[in-house]
Amino acid sequence: MIESAIEPVVFRWHEAEITALSPVTPHVRSVRLRCSLAEAYRAGQHVDVRLTAEDGYQAQRSYSIASAQDGSGTLELMIEALPDGEVSGWFSHLAEVGDRVELRGPIGGSFSWDGPDGGPLLLGGGGSGVVPLLAMLRRRAQGWRQIPAALIYSARTRAEAIAVAELERLAEADPNFSLHLATTREPGGKRIDAPLVADALARIGAPGKVFLCGSNRFVAAASDLILAEGVAPGLIRTERFGA
Numbered sequence: 419m420i421e422s423a424i425e426p427v428v429f430r431w432h433e434a435e436i437t438a439l440s441p442v443t444p445h446v447r448s449v450r451l452r453c454s455l456a457e458a459y460r461a462g463q464h465v466d467v468r469l470t471a472e473d474g475y476q477a478q479r480s481y482s483i484a485s486a487q488d489g490s491g492t493l494e495l496m497i498e499a500l501p502d503g504e505v506s507g508w509f510s511h512l513a514e515v516g517d518r519v520e521l522r523g524p525i526g527g528s529f530s531w532d533g534p535d536g537g538p539l540l541l542g543g544g545g546s547g548v549v550p551l552l553a554m555l556r557r558r559a560q561g562w563r564q565i566p567a568a569l570i571y572s573a574r575t576r577a578e579a580i581a582v583a584e585l586e587r588l589a590e591a592d593p594n595f596s597l598h599l600a601t602t603r604e605p606g607g608k609r610i611d612a613p614l615v616a617d618a619l620a621r622i623g624a625p626g627k628v629f630l631c632g633s634n635r636f637v638a639a640a641s642d643l644i645l646a647e648g649v650a651p652g653l654i655r656t657e658r659f660g661a
């Protein structure tokens with residue numbers, strides 16, 4: 419039902435105007451856009467973004483929506499600057515408030531969550547793969563905090579972890595949410611491992627939904643660890659950012 423309600427808007431491009439830009443980490447920028455799609459998506463979904471140069475050259479990439487619907491008529495993306503990245507480079511270094519781009523979507527109905535879908539929720543994000551999971555947690559915070567949720571988050575360093583302060587505040591204030599951060603490139607850091615996954619599962623009990631997002635390598639490692647803990651494969655939804 420939801421898919422068919424959303425489908426007609428997915429395949430056409432919608433004008434969007436940048437209303438705010440702000441740093442999230444040294445390499446990730448928050449981009450808030452005013453767009454008619456802002457009232458028509460589920461947490462976890464992504465949009466295609468199309469840039470058009472003055473000479474007509476176009477480039478298009480996918481970006482997860484970081485915000486949960488809030489009635490503001492805007493949505494938020496979080497874009498990591500990749501070395502020599504065509505589209506991420508434009509958003510990170512050249513974009514200004516008032517610039518216009520085009521969005522198409524929302525896309526990814528199966529990788530999405532809303533409160534009535536229930537839980538417990540086991541979320542796993544690698545790097546900027548945490549963005550759609552952040553949207554799910556923001557949605558959960560709008561009135562579904564009774565649903566247990568745990569986020570396993572792998573980032574290079576704490577400074578590079580997206581929205582870490584928001585996630586830590588949430589974990590402190592909300593006994594039904596726990597954050598399990600693994601930093602891979604700082605002293606004493608480590609990759610996600612069996613004890614970390616077991617700890618997350620102990621906090622929420624048997625998960626009802628599992629969402630994993632990140633690089634192919636992260637998603638494969640997280641899936642293996644979660645399956646080894648006895649979670650049924652059919653519960654796991656994955657999204658891969660490439661590379």
Ligand SMILES: Cc1cc2nc3c(=O)[nH]c(=O)nc-3n(C[C@H](O)[C@H](O)[C@H](O)COP(=O)(O)OP(=O)(O)OC[C@H]3O[C@@H](n4cnc5c(N)ncnc54)[C@H](O)[C@@H]3O)c2cc1C
Nearest residue numbers: 479480481482496497498503504505506546549659660661
């Ligand atoms: C469903 C989906 C959701 C996504 N959501 C987000 C998001 O929320 N935030 C975000 O920052 N990105 C996200 N991405 C990745 C995004 O679509 C682009 O791939 C990324 O921004 C690179 O595009 P670019 O034009 O800057 O780089 P390009 O000019 O295409 O490539 C520049 C260099 O980066 C390498 N590269 C390309 N893509 C990646 C990648 N994903 N990871 C590492 N290296 C790469 C290329 O091999 C090349 O060497 C998402 C991708 C998918 C498929």
